Amino acid sequence: ILNVEQSPQSLHVQEGDSTNFTCSFPSSNFYALHWYRWETAKSPEALFVMTLNGDEKKKGRISATLNTKEGYSYLYIKGSQPEDSATYLCAFVMDTGRRALTFGSGTRLQVQP
């Protein structure tokens, strides 16, 4: 069983605050790292798929960085809004023939107006 860890487990911030979360994954046999946004009562939706060491991706106020050599990725949200409230999941894909996604347990973000 692969060890994919996310921290913190939950986060409460005020509207306008910037925040970041961490995803740690095995530093060997890396293939890809995914980030998903998961709102309550909905299905997870992809934010980013990252494949290269040093990758930086951005979508609006949300950005992510990737360090495959040390096995971590950061997700940043600039100027959090109440609609950013959700659980943020990362998923590690190992470089084997099967390429299954192994998810972390997520970071639950609540943004207070």
Next chain:
Amino acid sequence: NAGVTQTPKFQVLKTGQSMTLQCAQDMNHEYMSWYRQDPGMGLRLIHYSVGAGITDQGEVPNGYNVSRSTTEDFPLRLLSAAPSQTSVYFCASSYPRRNTEAFFGQGTRLTVV
């Protein structure tokens, strides 16, 4: 665009009953998978398939059966339901070789009494 269609949305079973959760995708994705989501545990992989006729076990396969006779369909069978299988189930599909994100079905909330 249908994407990933998962049924039913809700189900209540008695202990010992069997049932099949249906999952279909219309994106010609080679990879399909089933996850269960339990409080504080993120998404755990039950079974997955890398193509028609090929399935493999994930992290928590016991009590579940799958088959992949076509590219489009990947049903999950509960052979003899147990209260420990009370959970929310998600089906997902993707094309890992193209590094695409996973697309999720709407989820099935299953209660075993």
